Structures are given as structure tokens and as C-alpha cells.
Amino acid sequence: MAEREKAEEVRKVAMENLGTTKRRKEDEKENSVDCKQPKRRRSAGSETVAYLQEKSEKERQGRAEEIELRKAQLELEQKKHNDFLLVLQQQQQQQMQAFAMLFQQQQHSELFLKLFEKLEKVIFLSF
Numbered sequence: 001m002a003e004r005e006k007a008e009e010v011r012k013v014a015m016e017n018l019g020t021t022k023r024r025k026e027d028e029k030e031n032s033v034d035c036k037q038p039k040r041r042r043s044a045g046s047e048t049v050a051y052l053q054e055k056s057e058k059e060r061q062g063r064a065e066e067i068e069l070r071k072a073q074l075e076l077e078q079k080k081h082n083d084f085l086l087v088l089q090q091q092q093q094q095q096m097q098a099f100a101m102l103f104q105q106q107q108h109s110e111l112f113l114k115l116f117e118k119l120e121k122v123i124f125l126s127f
Helices: 002-015 018-031 045-126
Strands: none
Touching: none
16 A cells, blocks of 8 residues: 555656646655755955955965065065175275285385495495
8 A cells, every 4th residue: 555655656746737836846845954055155256346446455465575575585686796896895995905905015125226226335435
């Protein structure tokens, strides 16, 4: 007898039209406690706008941070360059001072040599 009832139920379902089938499935979902799923809801336009504004703000902040980082890198590079130039100038100045001292020593040596030559002549003439 159970088979006969089942067969009649299957025939009844097969003969249903589309609207009846939808109503029956909706009723089955409502009656089923375990399978109850929340209905999907469309997000409001304001949520989309808020998301896009938030995304835009994050991107702007990211770009600003990148600019600040690049600015700091450039400042560091400029400082290194300036320090290098300063060291180069100091070395050049030291070299110039050393050259000036050597030149002065050479002049003194030449003067002493001339002085000794004159003294030698004077001494030689006096004998």
C-alpha cells in the first residue's frame, strides 16, 4: 500500500504545472527547519559608494606613503652626495695645502742653495 501512495504522489508531482511546483518547493523549505537559508539581499547603492570611497581613500593613503618614502630616499641620497662632495673638497684643500708647503720648501731650498753659493764665492775670494 505504501508503494501505491508513493506512486500516486510521484504522478501528482509530475502533473503539476510550474507555478504549483514553485509553491510546493517554497512550502517545503519553510517547513524544513534544518535547510532554512537566509534570502539573498541586494546590496544598497550606498554600500557600494561607501566601499568605493573607502577603497579610493586607501589607495590615496598608499600613494601618499609611497611619495613620502620616495621623498625620504631622495633626501638621504642628497645628503650622501653632499657629504661626499664635502669630503672631496676637504681632500682637495689638503692636497693644495701640501702642494703649497712643498712649493714653499722648494723655494726655501733654492734660496739656501743660492745663499750657500754666494757664501762659497765670498769665502773663496777671501782666501
